[in-house]
Amino acid sequence: MAERSFVEEVKKLRLSGGDVFRGEGILAVTKALLESGVSYVAGYQGAPISHLMDVLADAQDILAEQGIRFENSASEATAAATLAASVNYPLRGAVTFKATVGTNVASDALANLASGGVTGGALIIVGEDYGEGSSIMQERSHAFAMKSQIWLLDPRPNLPSIVDAVKQGFDLSEASNTPVMLQLRIRACHVHGHFIAGDNKRAKFTLKDALENPQRDVGRIVLPPASFVHEQEKVKDRWPAAVRFIEERQLNEFFSEDADDIGIIVQGGSYNTLLRALERLGLADVYGNTQVPLYVMNVAYPVIESEVIRFCEGKRAVLIVEEGQPNFVEQNLATILRQAGSTTALHGKDMLPVAGEYTASELLKGARSFCERYERLAPLPVPPPVRKVIPLKEVAAIGVDAAPEPAQPSTSLAEVVHARPPGFCTGCPERPIFSAMKLVERELGPHHVSADIGCHLFSILPPFNIGNTTMGYGLGGAGASALNAPAGKRAISMMGDGGFWHNGLTSGVANAVFNKSDNLTIVVDNNYTSATGGQDILSSNAVNRTRSTGHEIERAVRGVGVEWVKTMRRTYDVAGMRDALKEALTTAKKGPKVLIAQSECMLNKQRREKPLVRKAIVDGKRMVREKFGVDSDTCTGDHSCIRLSGCPSLSIKPNPDPLRTDPVATVLDSCVGCGVCGEVSHAAVLCPSFYKAQIVSNPNRWDLLRERLRAAIIGWLQRGEARRRETYAF
Amino acid sequence: MTNKAQPIKIAILAMGGEGGGVLADWIVDMGEANGYVAQTTSVPGVAQRTGATIYYVELYPIAQAEADGGRPVLALMPLPGDVDVVLASELMEAGRAVQRGLVTSDRTTLIASTHRVFSIAEKSALGDGRVDSAQLLAHTARAAKRFIRFDMAQAAEAAGSVISAVLFGALAGSGVLPFSRAQFEATIERGGVGVRPSLKAFGAAFARAQGGDDGEAPPEAAAAMPTPQPRHPAVRALVERVQREFPAAAHDLLLEGVRRLIDYQDTAYASLYLDRMAAVAALPGHGDHRLLRETARHLALWMSYEDTARVAALKTRATRFERVRGEARVQPGQVLAINEYMHPRLQEICETLPGGIGRWLMNSTLPKRIVERFTQHGRVIQTSSLHGYLMLRTVAAMKRWRRSTMRYAEENRRIEEWLQRIAATAQCNPELAVELAQCQRLVKGYSDTHERGIRNYDTVMRAVERAGAALAPATLRELRDAALADEHGHKLQAALAQHALA
Structure with missing residues (x-):
């Protein structure tokens, strides 16, 4: 059971043609999937797309009515591979995960999916967790779209545009036999807005039809010689088909195209922020009427050559607003303009930050420098240099006991505003694990700790300051595999139950068994994938109507051959945890040690128990x-x-x-x-x-x-x- | 562009789990129910787990949009310098809003709670790591066009509600949004969760904000110390001695010290305290009595060092039971049990036993081992049970022979040495003597913490000895702060090395 209940939101999935849907961006996507006639949806949870998964999990009856199969995939790779159902059959399917961690994990399946191509529309919805508050490395999904040749949609961040992108995405996928990736930035996923709903659509061709009438086409299987043919198909057939479709449906938008001889090319996702910057500069109004011509790329990849040339025709200069690096689009535009013999000057990362989030203030600065350069704005007067003056300190008058209130602050704001990093919740069962590790540290000295992704990663921050590296979800064990030599200390690996089932069982535990590791792996088993919002997994205790739970981690670990396994059923027992850790780190027994630290996630426990207790009282x-x-x-x-x-x-x-x-x-x-x-x-x-x-x-x-x-x-x-x-x- | 219409821009700074999202949703719902296009977004991410986060809301009148024939394009993040209202659930978060440039004096109404939720850096300091709220207030007050502030945590508490309801009320009361009080209240009612307490909190905050409550209630004048009225003749003698023999500037601390030590031991012990203080009073000072005051404070604390008997006495008092009852919010009809987490070790037991027995036990073999085994684990003692209470009362009664214990001898030796050092130093450098007196602050806590404190104290004292009269008061202060900077003494070592005192 997930952290939040979506009973109210599920009702919105039943809205029909003409009703107003109000809600979050990612929920609008869910509704759009139903309106697009999908046959199956799969995914792996994680911000900012967890709500999509959670809503569908709570909406199983609606899905059943529509004949839709919904899978909680074991990993993003599983999710991506699920789209294989659309290769041979006219089945529309969608998968979702957070990017770029998800795209990284899924890339094997994505490559093979894109190679053979699809018959039914295949949509990959990625929640781009980039910029402020992001918890993952700053990379771009764009690269994955390019390398596998998957079309990438980056719609303007308003609900009607997002919903439209879902529907157009399926059509585009079918028209070009290519999977389509829909990229939604984190703020767009969580944006509250509204759109006019349509009717839910039931797929004509069903999963049952596919199972009972299997079809096979050797030309779609990724094995030579077919795969060599795919490479040609991609550029000779599918690419032109996609370009045609995008041009015909006008997926990209032009605003005030001929208003001026300079212009800005912007990816859909950055449109609202850019427009606010232009409005503040007096070059646009709140309705999007702009004096500066705009070409909005709701399709980030492929770049439509004809549209670029049309937009740049007769313009002295254009600025490309492309968040993140490398500057794929800028390079692409440069090639297009050069090959077309265009004299239009191209600006991009020379006026905007090379890396990092394109915040409103960054876009304001960038747009200003572009407009100043081409004399659409007068340069700001240079502020006179501020001379640093040491303020006179007010002192109490003679005979007055207390000094007067400071009218002027005497310390800088940076000194009094502290960082507030995330930490373990009140009552979190993971805290005592690290308290115990701190106590062991006092006795045995510090150890190398290979951390993992999950709430337990907060251990790297104060007050614990535990953890040396983190290599990826479920890779805590793998991250310590080289550090396996005769030594006076053992390395410690952390792993959450989420990461364990995602891949840690094989990449970490089984790998340690096979390579005769002597290290300790701590598996934090709190009954849910807590960091992603408390979804059920194999080892959850919850009785889940539609999923099979209750599969113990200890049995799995023993199953792959670990002999030293200890399960602590109550992590709050700090002394017990400390002793178990000490034993694992000092035992003479060879081979990998696995310590399973069990206690239920307090956030979920409280949410479940609080109302029950209140009622009982x-x-x-x-x-x-x-x-x-x-x-x-x-x-x-x-x-x-x-x-x-x-x-x-x-x-x-x-x-x-x-x-x-x-x-x-x-x-x-x-x-x-x-x-x-x-x-x-x-x-x-x-x-x-x-x-x-x-x-x-x-x-x-x-x-x-x-x-x-x-x-x-x-x-x-x-x-x-x-x-x-x-x-x-x- | 001719059209200069602007959306209303609101930023909410909160910490995960504080209801910032609820507040944003209320504002959106209110807007949508009253003819506005409303948009909100946030980056919850890991900030949900107690980190700081910003919710951003924009509102635009539908009628205006229809009249202009357009659809507003609303932004997903605040632009510094372009925010109408900033709501902050806590004072440091208000400071963060200012730091990020969201609060500007030409247009921003800042509505913030003045209470503090301490950051991890503030909480985990070995001594006092709190930032100065006055500094935060000074910065925020200067940055905003209008600053509505009061302790909203307290207001929420009083109404049995949450801080988001108070902020919503203050927002309504500030009058910066084009909605009526009824429209605000209808929004809370539509929400349907905890409506009654929310409305109560809302109402109170509305009144405060409307009443032009742009500041804290003036701090109450420090209550003048009541004239002591001792009844017991021995106590009266002590009080009169303080009044007679010591300068008035130190009376408050000396009387507090006397009170503490009578409570800790008896009137004779308090008398010893005054004897010691009389010697300090005779030392040369600067007429500001700092040395006298600081020594009075720290000597009283040192002489009332925490031992098992003292802890047991404090834990068993009726006033303490009452305090726990209040802190745990026990309602009439509920039953309370109080459980203590104690971990006396052999050392503490030996220190509490009468001197001879304690020393014998400490130096024995078999009995010592038995006691050690018994004290390997901590114990939970239910003070509210007869058994637990009587046990702790028995331990408390051991204060009778405190003066014969090993611990007393040890503490007394240190106190005497410290006093001598203060006296000797005061002859040539009274400022340094004040710093020396304050070094008592290093010694605190129990067991491991206490040992670490003693270790640091001894290290600093050795440095004092080595430096002799050449030590500058500021250097000693620096050493003391360094000793309180980290648990492992790294900073202290570094400071010692820096001053060539290592």
Whole structure:
């Protein structure tokens, strides 16, 4: 079960012709798939396309009505290979994953898919997680489209354009027998807008038809000599067919084409931001009426030569706005213009940043320098150089006790605004694993830690500062494979359960068995692929109506031949985790060691249990809530506990003690009582300031009786003690 | 272009899980329900996991678009210098908005909560790593055209709601958006989740923002210290001694010290404290009494060092039970149990036992091993149970023979050495003596933490000895800060090397 429930969103999938759909970009894509008559959808979750997968998972009944098969693929490679169904049969299919991690993993299947070509429309929806907040390496899907010859759509980021791109994408795919990639930048995936819905369409040719009437065409299989033919087909047949289609359907757009003798060529995805920049420069209005001619490439690849030449005809200069590097489009345009003998000057990365996100301010700067260069804008006056003046410090007048409020800040803003990196959630079961690793580090010294993709990667940040490399999803084990030599220490690999099933079982664990590794792999098993939004996987405990769960990681690991396997069923047991780690790192036994650290993702657990608990309390059932706290009179303000935990609920507050100045630790109300604070203070022998409060709602008779007895005796003793102290009070 | 119409641009800065998304959705829903084209987007990504993130909303009137015959093209990210309203759920996030250029004095209304959610760097410092809120306020106030601010976490708490509802109320109250209060409230009602508390929080925030509440309530004048009214004759004698023998400037800290030490041990112990302080008062100073005040503070803290008996005494008090009851928000009808996480080691046990027994145990073989085995794991003691309470009361009662314990002898030796050093230093350099007095701050905590503190303290003291009178007060301060900079003492070593004191 995913982090978010999409019951409301699923209703939107039933909208029919003329209804207004309001919602997120990626959900609009989901609706567009239904309107396009797809037969199957597959994918691997991950921001920013997780919602597409989650909505479909919650919409199984609608999919069933439409006869659509929906797969939660094991990996992006699986997802891409799923499109094989469209090679021989007129079946429309779509797969989705995040890019470029997904395109990287999928590229083997994508290459073979693109080689043989498709009969039914094949759409690859990639969520381009690029720029601010991105969690993956900064590469471009564009390169994958080019190398495999897959057409790349990059529509303007508004819902009608995105929906249209899905529908046109299927048509284009069928018209050119080529898979089509629809690229959506992260902000476009999450943009809220609206479009007029159409009717959902059921495919005429079904999966059942395909299974019962298998078709075979040796010419579509990737094996010589057919594959040599494919290479020619790609450029001789499919490319021209695609160009024709794109020209005829006018997928690319021209705005104010002849308004001026300069112009800007922009990829669809950057259109809104560019337009805002032009509007701020006084060269456009809010409705997109522009004084500067624009050629909007909603198809990023292939570049349509005829349209480029038409746009540049009679123009002195054009600027290409192309986010990321290398500058594939710019190079392509240069070739086209050169070969056409055009005299139009071409600008791009000379006026815009070579790498990095094209933010509004970057595009404003770039558009300004282009327009200044061609005298459409007067250059900004150069601001007079600011002389640095050391401000006079205001001091208290004689006889005044306190200095006046600082009217002028005395420190720079950069000093007082700290970075706020992501971290483990309150109560996260992965935190104690790293607390335990910190404790082991104290005893055995630091180890090389090969980290992996997933929430557990937050260990590389403060306060844990654990982890040396990360090579990719599920590749934690593989990342340590060279570091396998007789030595006084073993390397430690991290792996999440998501990464484990994605490929880590083979790339990491089986590889370690085969190569006789002596290292330790820690598999964090929290029941879900938590970092992507809490989807179920093979080892999930949840009962899932449409998927088979409950397959234990330990059995899989033993199945590939690991002999030293230990499963910790409660990661919150910090001392237990520490001892297990120590044993794995020091045991004389040879061969790979696998430590499976199990506890349910707290985000998912809370979402599931909170309403149940609330209801149980209302129903009068006895419920125990636990919350931790810190006694500020025994806390000395050293904050070791925070350095070993980093829990958002464990914070600081001013010291109530008039003699002390350092802030004391405090547990905020958001504490879920996971117990790590107490376990850490025990295992690390910290201060005795932590307490755990157990609050019993709807206490039973035994609770009340005991409480009365305790209150009577303890209360009496406490009153006596208080009286004694009162005597000495002043 | 002739058409100069502009969308309304709103940026929301929040941390993951704080309801920034809910707030953005409310604004969109309100816009769409009242004749506006609304667009919002964000980059949640990993920021969902407690990181900082920005939600961006644009609103454009449909009537205007229809009149102009166009469809607005709305942006997906804020352009610095081009934002009408910035909502920040916390003060440092407001600072971040200013840092990113989203708040400009020509047009931006900044609505921010003044409470702090501390960053990991602030929280994990060995001492006090908090940034100065006054600095954040000074920067943000200067940057904005209008700055509506109050403690919204507190306001949310008071209404039993969340901060997004308070921000929404303050937004309504600020009057910067073309929507009525009824339209705002209808939006919350349409949301259908936690409507009543949200409306309550909304209403209170609306009133505060409307009331021109552009600042904090003026800080209450520091409550004058009540005149001490001792009843016990021995206590009265001590209080009178403070008033008679010491300058008024140090009375507050000295009286606090006396209070602490009577509570810690007895009136005789407090008397020892004043004896020691009398010697300090006689030292040459600069008339600003800094040495006296700082020594009064740190001597009281050192003399009330934390041992098992002290912890047990503090944990078993009625006032403490009440405090826990409040912190855990125990409602009438609920039953509370309090569990302590304690890990006394052999050392702590020996230190608490009467001197002879403690020393015997520490030097024994078999009994020592038995106790060591017993103390390998931490223990959870339920103070609210009869058994746990009585056990801790028994431990607390051990303060009776505290003065005979090994620990007392050890701490006393250190205190005396420290005082002597302060006295000797004050003769030639009172400023350095003040810094020396403050070095007590290095010694704190329990077990490992305490040992690390002692280690750092000894290192710094050795450096002081080596440098002698040539040590500059600022250098000592630097060493002290370095000792508090990291757990492993790397910074301290570096600082020592830098000053050729290693």
